[in-house]
Amino acid sequence: MQPIEAPTAPIAWHRFDAATYDIGRGEYRLPGGLTIGLYSAERTIVDLFRLRHDWGSDLAIGALKRWRRARESSPSALLSMAASFPKAQPAIRTALEILL
Template sequence: MGTALGSLPATFTTKTARELGVHPRDLYRWRDDGDIIELSRAVYRRADAPQATYPDLLAVAHRAPRAIVCCVTAAAVHDLTDELEPTVQIAVSAAHNAVRIAFPPTTVLRFDPDTFELGIDEVEAAPGENVRIYDRGRTVVDLMRLRGRFGEPVAHAALNRYLHAPGARPALLLEYAKALDVFGPVRAALDVVSAR
């Protein structure tokens, strides 16, 4: 006897379903009948589950559980930018193999293993389902560090929004900047903003 759909978590992988006794035939039938939605290859969400705020982040987190949402994607989640990137940006430790995710479109950045865990936070991608993301300060510093890739305007806009939001911590930005070897540019940008 197969496992009932209701016994599966709201978001699950094919592997999880198989471990719970779901036959692939049932999985495909549920998908074809619209009882589950395929978020990514081998990642599904029950159609009766509460709506996900960030379904793409949820899908990517199930495909790459050690990855961390970063850069412009993280900035959008933290309301530090109005930019809309066509891909989900995730960081993986350079000490591990890179992941490849075709859907949702994903950009994988390899970060130094020594600072990979610096500034990790979580965002609720769906009710009761959290995804790892860099915190607001780390996101700003990463954008400053990678401004050649993502553009000076994106980095400076994120910095300005961060500094003008409640709870801004310029000293934390400098701590992150020192650890990530971008202290000079971050300090200079902070000086420009504070001089206005």
């Protein structure tokens, strides 16, 4: 009998500046006293623009469009957060100018 090989998912490692780790990150309580750290929608959009060379600009632009349709979206808050990410900020600013 031959061993069964389990399917594997592709893994990509990324290294980020430790100073940006907590930007847009919140801690949320789960049942049982556990907590989980999650990034805000704005931080997720910033990360999509930062990694658009890997994941594609269409994903970043699509997420930005969906976020803009939300009532609580604030382009100024997004740009304020993007200021901490100089590689993503120009692309986010340009995309927002086109969408607005």
